[in-house]
Amino acid sequence: MNSPPPTLCEDDFYQTLVENAAEGMLTIDQESKIVYSNPAVEEILGYSQEELIGSSKMKIIPERLESVHAAALDAYVDTGERNIDWDGMELPALHKEGHEVPTLISLREHEHNGDQYFTGIIRDITEQQRREEQLQEQRDRLNEFADILTHDIRTPLSVAQGYTEVAQENHNSPELDEVSESLDRIDTLVDTVLELSKSGQLIGETEPIDIEAYIHKSWDSVETQEDTLQIDDELGQIVADTSRFQELLENLFRNAVDHSDEAVRISVGSLAEEPGIYVADDGPGIPSSVHTDVFEHGYSTNQAGTGYGLSIVQQVVQGHGWEIDITESAEGGARFEIKW
Structure with missing residues (x-):
């Protein structure tokens, strides 16, 4: 019969966690004397536990900041008011070799046997x-x-x-x-x-705009010949960066026109189940295997293309906090759904 595994008492368990933590942990009393230092502090600042415990915290404080640190602790002990961010502040610490190490320090206060202690979690940044x-x-x-x-x-x-x-x-x-x-x-x-x-930023100032008006503006700025545009229903308004919204539509229209060898028909309408619009065409479509790839910078199935058009579309969508999906249109072409 196998014997049960040895149990680890709670104090030993937490001590093991602290000793093996990646962040440095250094505890001082209200007189600024160091009472504990874990091994990670030595990796960050070069001081062993023996060198730190019993000494003043000023050992790891650059000389130019000693008075500031001393005043901050004294003020808190006297008043209980925090005048620094205890959840994370960037401060330089003094390495044993004399150079400064940029650190992010979080502070915690606790009591033990009636005495007040402060523990700093130190991360080398x-x-x-x-x-x-x-x-x-x-x-x-x-x-x-x-x-x-x-x-x-x-x-x-x-x-x-x-x-x-x-x-x-x-x-x-x-x-x-x-x-x-x-x-x-x-x-x-x-x-x-x-x-x-x-x-x-990805977008600038936003304002309410008429969607259909900007569809026509965008279409007029794209080089089209026998290609046609159809607006399927009432589209209403959207709050957007006007220039970037027009840029989004221009790139979707241009993408449909440039990737079709024949005249293409593009339709724009409202999504049925949620707020947003679709831009669909009857061109060759986009294979489902590359639906994610087409939004990457430089990706293009057209040898003459730059591969930036749909990447710009995604930037504009993300900048507004919208979402965009690609599906197949009823005619077998591409259908872009923009949801806001």
Whole structure:
């Protein structure tokens, strides 16, 4: 008969958890004397348990911050008011070798045998800060690139707008009116992209807009020949970023037109069971095996395509907090359902 496994008393169990925790745990009394340090503190700050226990917490505090730390603890002991974020604050700690380590510290207060203690949970965030710095450098480079690109686009755009205005003065041509509208649309897109890249957002300010009106605006800005647009029912209004909503529709229309070798019929209507709209076509459709892939940057089944159209659509949808699904239309083409 097998004997029962040895039991671990509760105190031993919790001690084992603390000793093997990935985060450093350091406990001080109300006089700032260190009474406990787990092994993870040595991995983070280089001090062994023997070197820390019994010493002042100032041992791990950079000299320039010693007075601040001392005043914060004294103030709390005297008043009970927390003037710092106990749930997580970024503070530098002093390594045994003399350099500072960026840490995230959470504090907890507890009593034992009538005495007051404070335990800090210490996490080394060196790698996190390094990644944040790298991301900031990337954002700075992207902002600089956006400035340069905007400047380089505006120069020929201004020239094209100027010559178009001159041509309109001398010729009454509907084609020139369409050129002028397209150039104005490019101008608006440049402003929108630059503004959003600077703010780090996917959409800008929103307002109530008439959906059908923006369907027609979007259709007029897409190069179509024998392709047709059909609006199936009343669509009402939606609160959206006007420029980005138009960009969404333009890309859906362009996607249907560009991926069909024949004239395509596109229909837009309201979803039956939940708020939203569908954009469906009678083109070749999108295989179900690539429904997720088509929203990725650079993915395209058209050799002449950039692969950014549907990626932009998904960005606009996500920026508004909506959802988008792809199904098959009644005619066997693609059907995009946008739910809000």
